[in-house]
Amino acid sequence: MKYIAGLDIGSTYTKAVILNSAGDLVGRAMNNTGFKLSEVARKSFDEALQDASISESDIGYVISTGYGRHQVEFRDVTITALTAAARGAHWFFPNTKTVLDIGGQTMKATKLDENIKVKSFRLNDKCAAGTGAFLEKTARYMDFQTEEIGELAASSTKQVEISGVCAVFAESEVINQLSIGSEPSDIMQGAMVSLVGRSLQLMRRIKMEPEYTLVGGIMRYPTMVESLTKELGGNVNVPEGDLVQFVGAIGAATLARQRLSKLEAER
């Protein structure tokens, strides 16, 4: 069997992975999505091929997912982001029953059945409040970069209560807190705690069941994972390091592997 590829064109980052015939991760790449979706898909794919030290002709099947999945010209098929996250979470942690995925613009809670299929799901309602955009804006209003969010929140010594999760109105919340002497680190931590509250609401609505697997860019912040783990009472899985951002792409690739295997058996 040839290699297979999965691409996740998210609203903030585009991720590409390569799996070998045994289903092992052998190459990956990530880039900011920007506005040229087909270009960033191609670039990420090429970089993942390079990381795996193989060429495009070695690839037998490609599945794309994420909001820009239809812009991947070299794909074989597309799948939804929820299906991809479910498959990816199962690849990392086979006992996953509930997936919480927080990305740049969405918060998704998904319950899986015994066949790794989506049983029920909920998305953030109406707008991007309570997603990565909220944390990024909060950091930016305090003159910090996205890359500094994790460290900033982790250095908090006193929790500050942040009432809203609206990315647009994060500025006034930040100004209010700074004016009463709150530290940026405590404000950042407070912002994460408010996201945790929102996440739990969403998970309750799908009648969450352990084991829980946390995925998406926001889960690269230890404070977020620690708060969620505490609230969920354990039974929480999180892929290591930046792999937490590749779960959707890996999920797409595992399905690609299944499809290719079926196609080869039919030949």
Next chain:
Amino acid sequence: MRLPVAEDDLAESELLKSGWRREFVASEPRLSEMCDLFTSLGKEVLLQSAREELTTQDDSCKTCFASVIEEPFTIWTREMENAV
């Protein structure tokens, strides 16, 4: 995919009485994806424009939603066996 948009402005109470459940509000490109998923879960899907609902919210949300270009829809679902 042709999305099942409600032609009449049905009241929430009527929808609830007919077995519909309000899911959430979404816009494209995620809207089609979510409708596909609900359908794959064996649910009937109905969409209602949420523009009015969103622009009559409190001032903070109203200003933000007024700038949304893609039409927002409330997704309603019900089990296929409830379909009339």
